[in-house]
Amino acid sequence: MLHRLHQVVDVNELGSSLPSSGAPNDFASSARSIERLCLRAERSGPSGWEQVLPQISEHASRFPKDAQAWIYLARAKMALGSKREAYRSLQEALALDEEVYLGHSLSVLAAQGFLDQRSWPQVAKHAEAALNCRPGDPEALELLFQELSFEEVCQTVEKESSKLKLEMDAHGEGPQCKGRYLVASCALKAGDVILSELPLFEGNTDAKKSEKVYSDAFLEKLHAKEEQQDDFEEDCFHPRSPLMDCVAAVLLCKLEVLDKEGKDSWDLAALNMRKFCALCRSPVQSTTDHKECVEDLWGALKPELQKVTSLEELSHIIQILSSNRFGHGGNSMQLMFAGSMFEHSCLPNCFLGTWATSDHAPQTYRALRDIEKGEALSIDYLNFPLGYCPVSARAQSFQNWGFTCSCLRCTELPEVERSFYCPDCGEPDLCPRKPGSSELQCLSCKKVAEADYAARCFEKEAQLQPEPGSPATETLRKIQGETDEENLLGHRHHLVVQALWQDVEEGLPDSAELPAFQQMLEALIESISSVGRLELHPSMLNFYHLAALSTQEDLEAQKHYLQLEHRILQRFYPDEAQRQEDEIMALVKCNAPPTKDGLGQMD
Secondary structure, three states, X not given: OOOOXXXXXXXXXXXXXXXXXXXXXXXXXHHHHHHHHHHHHHHHOHHHHHHHHHXXXXXXXXXXXXXXXXXXXXXXXXXXXXXXXXHHHHHHHHHHOOOOOOHHXXXXXXXXXHHHOOOHHHHHHHHHHHHHHOOOOHHHHHHXXXXXXXXHHHHHHHHHOOOEEEEEOOOOOHHHOOOEXXXXXXXXXXOOEEEEEOOOEEEEOOOOOHHHHEOOOHHHHHHOOHHHOXXXXXXXXXXXXXXXXXXXXXXXXHHHHHHOOOHHHHHHHHHHHHHHXXXXXXXXXXXXXXXXXXXXXXXXXXXXXXXXXOHHHHHHHHHXXXXXXXXXXXXEEEXXXXXXXXXXXXXXXXXXXXXXXXXOOOEEEEEOOOEOOOOEOEEOOOOOOOOOOOHHHHHHHHHOOOXXXXXXXXXXXXXXXXXXXXXXXXXXXXXXXXXXXXXXXXXXXXXXXXXXXXXXXXXXXXXXXXXXXXXXXXXXXXXXXXXXXXXXXXXXXXXXXXXXXXXXXXXXXXXXXXXXXXXXHHHHHHHHHHHHOOOOOHXXXXXXXXXXXXXXXXXXXXXXXXXXXXXXXXXXXXXXXXXXXXXXXXXXXXXXXXXXXXXXXXX
16 A cells, blocks of 8 residues: 555564553554554545544553554544644654654644744654655645744854844834844954855856756757847846846755755755745835746746746745845856845945955955944945945835835935035035935035025936936046036036946056046045045955056056055955965065975066
């Protein structure tokens, strides 16, 4: 019989545990009788179980150390709707024999009971047993991928880093509710490594994971000629899209859990799925668009993948990825666990400061300034240059995450990102007194601009706003073509900064343009310092490096920029600064680091 109610019991093995009043033959006869009764009850349904319940109870009373007797009793109670009493009988059976066969319904019941006790290994064991009886069972799958409890999340985060502690905001409501957030468990200095972790899941443009998950029809674009391929940076629904590849990574992890091959890899895959389910999901802004996206994703899956997921689960996967992902230049995206729990601030006290030595290096989060013990930890979700924009643009971006930023840069401080030239002192320091204000005040001479001049500034700002999809450098060319009287935007204005940043990212220009290039770098460095309210910022590192390269014919100027570059390294990447200093000292002492051939090498 394929689904027997119990495993064969060896009477000789059980005899030593029988009560003295029960002879082995009496037990064997009673067990066979109860088995036959239970088989008939199984076919008859609740009424059949109700009829045999007295005999099962009597058998369990006579042979209390027979685990199978308690399983029969649990089955009867379950059939009659007494789930609590069924669980009590199940506990008796498991106390006698942890490996006793339970079948599907009792395995699910056992998993639910252990879930209440927060005993994850037992939950996984019995949920897996239920899936063995009924592959793909939604109830067992839900138990198997049960998200971590808040206590388990706290323990996991603190295991990732002793400098972190997770707390919960139990008082806030709506967009102002912080939910769970990270705080410093000790005092930190600028540059201290707070957390270093590998991604939970990752998606890349190489589409290696996508090839295993999506249908041949969907993957056709992978083999199209380069000039015929869609721009996957704009098209999320593309086989080379990092988002689609990351969705594939999640589904492959789920498959690994369901396959149950390899104990070590199974434990890690199951834990990763539980971590994934524990991540926050932001509210969906456009229900129609989200539903269509989920349906398209479902249609792109291979048939065998459609059998192990659902539209609802795909919806949750997309929400979690959209709410917690980190992007890297459009070529990849990563989903972090502890790293996703930093709250946002436009004036953060931490930053993502990975000094990458390989493609698979862990992501490192560092202190941007000195941090006190117990202080909430934050990063800028937008980062520069994207985050160098007016408060209205930032607020629109934060809507996708389902929150409103209340940092000082968004609520109180002068909106330096919208700086204009002051008509009184001529300095480019005229900006809204508070974010979104229509009143402009000069940070240098403190004078407030007349309303008509402020209106001219705002009108010019609107005229120079680039069209969607057009390069930011187009704004710079428009400004350069204006007369001094027409040019109202200061060099710290976000339109100017975005254009300068894009221009500088193209690298060193021809020698004739180097002086202008250096001025661009100085303007960007000053703008970052002004908006970030910090003398030094890690975003300046590359600009100082480029400035040093652009002044090779002026050794004093080059030395100046190299010293500034090293100051930033020492402050924000002290470990890398020390490594470079050690390497320089080794070179000075003619003791270069050994090469793979065992010889020192000097350039």
